[in-house]
Amino acid sequence: MRKVWSSPNQTGELMSVRVLILGVGTVGKGVLKTILGKPEFSVCGIASSKGYIYSENGLGQEALKQMAAGKKMSDAADFKQGSAMELVKEKEYDVLIELTTTDIKNAEPAFSYMGEALVRGKHLVTSNKGPLALHFHELDSLAKKNECMMRFEATVGGAIPIFSTIRDYLADEKVGSVKGILNGTTNYILSRMFEERIPYATVLKEAQDRGIAEKDPSYDVEGIDAAAKLAIIGASVFGKKNAYSEVKRTGITHVTPEILELAAQRNYRIKLICSADSKGMEVSPRFVGLSDPLASISGTTNAVTIETGSAGPLTLVGRGAGQNETAAAVIADLVNIEKNTR
Amino acid sequence: MRKVWSSPNQTGELMSVRVLILGVGTVGKGVLKTILGKPEFSVCGIASSKGYIYSENGLGQEALKQMAAGKKMSDAADFKQGSAMELVKEKEYDVLIELTTTDIKNAEPAFSYMGEALVRGKHLVTSNKGPLALHFHELDSLAKKNECMMRFEATVGGAIPIFSTIRDYLADEKVGSVKGILNGTTNYILSRMFEERIPYATVLKEAQDRGIAEKDPSYDVEGIDAAAKLAIIGASVFGKKNAYSEVKRTGITHVTPEILELAAQRNYRIKLICSADSKGMEVSPRFVGLSDPLASISGTTNAVTIETGSAGPLTLVGRGAGQNETAAAVIADLVNIEKNTR
Numbered sequence: 001m002r003k004v005w006s007s008p009n010q011t012g013e014l015m016s017v018r019v020l021i022l023g024v025g026t027v028g029k030g031v032l033k034t035i036l037g038k039p040e041f042s043v044c045g046i047a048s049s050k051g052y053i054y055s056e057n058g059l060g061q062e063a064l065k066q067m068a069a070g071k072k073m074s075d076a077a078d079f080k081q082g083s084a085m086e087l088v089k090e091k092e093y094d095v096l097i098e099l100t101t102t103d104i105k106n107a108e109p110a111f112s113y114m115g116e117a118l119v120r121g122k123h124l125v126t127s128n129k130g131p132l133a134l135h136f137h138e139l140d141s142l143a144k145k146n147e148c149m150m151r152f153e154a155t156v157g158g159a160i161p162i163f164s165t166i167r168d169y170l171a172d173e174k175v176g177s178v179k180g181i182l183n184g185t186t187n188y189i190l191s192r193m194f195e196e197r198i199p200y201a202t203v204l205k206e207a208q209d210r211g212i213a214e215k216d217p218s219y220d221v222e223g224i225d226a227a228a229k230l231a232i233i234g235a236s237v238f239g240k241k242n243a244y245s246e247v248k249r250t251g252i253t254h255v256t257p258e259i260l261e262l263a264a265q266r267n268y269r270i271k272l273i274c275s276a277d278s279k280g281m282e283v284s285p286r287f288v289g290l291s292d293p294l295a296s297i298s299g300t301t302n303a304v305t306i307e308t309g310s311a312g313p314l315t316l317v318g319r320g321a322g323q324n325e326t327a328a329a330v331i332a333d334l335v336n337i338e339k340n341t342r
Numbered sequence: 343m344r345k346v347w348s349s350p351n352q353t354g355e356l357m358s359v360r361v362l363i364l365g366v367g368t369v370g371k372g373v374l375k376t377i378l379g380k381p382e383f384s385v386c387g388i389a390s391s392k393g394y395i396y397s398e399n400g401l402g403q404e405a406l407k408q409m410a411a412g413k414k415m416s417d418a419a420d421f422k423q424g425s426a427m428e429l430v431k432e433k434e435y436d437v438l439i440e441l442t443t444t445d446i447k448n449a450e451p452a453f454s455y456m457g458e459a460l461v462r463g464k465h466l467v468t469s470n471k472g473p474l475a476l477h478f479h480e481l482d483s484l485a486k487k488n489e490c491m492m493r494f495e496a497t498v499g500g501a502i503p504i505f506s507t508i509r510d511y512l513a514d515e516k517v518g519s520v521k522g523i524l525n526g527t528t529n530y531i532l533s534r535m536f537e538e539r540i541p542y543a544t545v546l547k548e549a550q551d552r553g554i555a556e557k558d559p560s561y562d563v564e565g566i567d568a569a570a571k572l573a574i575i576g577a578s579v580f581g582k583k584n585a586y587s588e589v590k591r592t593g594i595t596h597v598t599p600e601i602l603e604l605a606a607q608r609n610y611r612i613k614l615i616c617s618a619d620s621k622g623m624e625v626s627p628r629f630v631g632l633s634d635p636l637a638s639i640s641g642t643t644n645a646v647t648i649e650t651g652s653a654g655p656l657t658l659v660g661r662g663a664g665q666n667e668t669a670a671a672v673i674a675d676l677v678n679i680e681k682n683t684r
Contacts, residue, residue, distance in 0.1 A: 030652075034514075034652075038514075158654070159650075159652075159653035159656065161507060161656070164507075164510065165506075165507070165511070168506065168511075168678070169506045169510075169674050169678075170674070171678075172376075172670075172673050172674060173674075290638075291640060293635065293638060293639070293643075293659045295638070296635060296637070297635070298633060301635075303635075308501075309670075310372075310376075310501075310666040310667070310669065310670040311660070311667055311670035311671070312500070312661040312664070312666070313660065313661070314501065314503070314658065314659070314660045315657075315658070315659035315660065316657070316658055317635045317656070317658075317659065318654055318656045318657065319654040319655070322654070324653075324654070325652070327652065328514075328515065328650070328651075328652040328653035328654075329653070331514050332511050332512070332513070332514060332515075332653070335513055335514045336510070336511075336513075
């Protein structure tokens with residue numbers, strides 16, 4: 001693996017890992033805040049859709065602190081209008097942290113940022129589902145060819161260590177299948193419909209009022225978000241090449257309180273289950289027996305069961321989203337890269 | 343960290359990692375079987391309470407295969423009567439895999455084996471709770487002083503990656519507390535008492551008949567096994583020095599079906615919960631709300647919830663014991679050591 005500590009400074013000491021952050025939304029601010037407390041990293045550049053700030057030897061701590069606390073980047077003295085791509089392609093850095101908004105249609109411009117960084121041999125950490133769901137294979141090939149690491153724990157299941165566990169702890173195991181609840185909004189809706197015996201439309205409205213569901217809920221309720229996450233699992237764990245387009249997908253819009261009740265009478269819950277194995281990938285509402293840990297996952301919690309050869313089924317449960325959780329997953333990936341190249 | 347690949351062979355190639363296995367029960371056989379398929383490791387010695395076989399350059403594959411399949415070690419041509427301590431103290435090897443029977447009173451002879459190996463700078467993998475519950479601090483200090491790794495994932499929760507997750511994935515997080523169900527026998531008894539509304543003594547008998555509980559069940563039902571596991575968590579995660587003796591412990595012998603039923607009416611389950619934080623450690627039957635993932639853990643399944651600063655609560659669920667699961671955890675530790683010293 002390519003070392004991130006590429007350039008010793010004038011006194012021969014190794015420099016800190018230089019990080020370039022794309023996207024300064026809530027997750028970006030959370031990541032920034034944590035990195036500021038860690039001397040082994042320095043932030044050399046930050047970019048938003050409007051422009052960027054960059055300094056080869058690391059941006060000033062004070063300005064970064066203010067930005068982490070909410071100050072607009074465009075108010076910074078050294079703010080430059082220009083494209084993030086300039087930074088990615090032309091400036092020096094060791095790790096790209098790609099946190100821009102996800103797009104499941106063409107995954108741009110994030111896919112190009114990631115590709116350019118990997119071509120240059122820069123390590124990559126991302127929370128962005130689109131490029132990985134649509135182009136995992138291309139990105140993974142670029143990473144391997146250029147001897148750099150690509151880490152994406154934050155794309156699926158918040159801070160639940162799905163990929164880390166498979167990569168590190170289960171390195172010696174054959175993973176037979178991965179099955180889980182990967183979309184908090186639909187799980188919340190199904191949980192509420194069941195608990196309160198109220199119809200889909202009523203709960204959807206409540207979820208929208210509480211900010212759990214979007215105004216246009218189709219991305220969640222049609223299973224698109226879950227399918228994108230499942231595609232990343234399918235591609236990275238089972239080598240599926242056109243993972244996203246191969247996911248069989250059914251949303252929750254036709255589930256009724258009566259169906260949930262009938263299932264309960266037979267000791268089942270109905271959950272929007274994502275499953276992947278070497279044969280294929282599917283997102284659909286499915287009966288889950290009460291003895292299955294997934295049956296008890298309620299609200300916006302996510303969970304994943306990894307079936308292995310000899311370690312048995314392992315189920316990991318945690319918060320599926322949130323600023324802190326996503327930022328924690330990004331930082332865990334970054335720390336892992338630093339450790340693996342030390 | 344000390345390299346395990348210590349001695350290049352005559353052509354200058356690095357040799358495989360030489361493993362010394364103490365204990366050839368079901369777990370030892372499972373470990374042996376897996377190692378045999380992995381060219382990066384060679385088994386140079388195996389010891390039981392009766393004697394050992396050893397060859398500095400690795401034992402023959404055929405003899406090891408027969409042993410993994412159940413052939414008695416004492417029937418091997420090169421079997422020597424003698425103490426395992428001879429091997430540990432005097433012979434060459436890179437990693438000690440300590441799988442002898444656990445003893446929670448004085449942890450011997452396993453504690454001495456481990457200590458001697460660490461003093462010699464040998465890495466250690468173990469499934470043996472006793473020495474870690476009673477002497478974690480001493481062993482950990484020896485490992486640090488002699489620059490070797492000590493891995494013990496198999497001691498708690500079967501193949502559930504509790505320590506790996508905290509060490510590797512949560513390296514950057516402050517762990518606030520660890521809470522879990524760590525004894526399958528008591529969880530099975532409580533689950534059956536609740537499901538069937540039958541008293542403790544009846545279920546205990548059933549568990550004994552099914553081989554889930556021992557003839558003398560006190561080690562499980564008094565919470566001793568759970569306390570030993572919790573002590574390892576308390577010592578390794580929260581730095582408790584006399585961890586086992588500091589665990590507050592209450593078993594399940596006074597729990598009745600009526601108590602379980604009353605709890606259920608208030609939407610609780612009663613579980614034998616192990617909890618540890620910086621303040622202390624406790625094993626006791628406790629009320630667990632139905633929204634807690636631990637509430638739904640039934641039968642011999644184990645589960646652990648790790649509370650972290652920003653990654654939120656993470657719950658890991660899996661089989662708490664079993665030959666394959668324990669062997670898988672041992673192998674995962676061994677592979678991790680090999681990876682970290684490559």
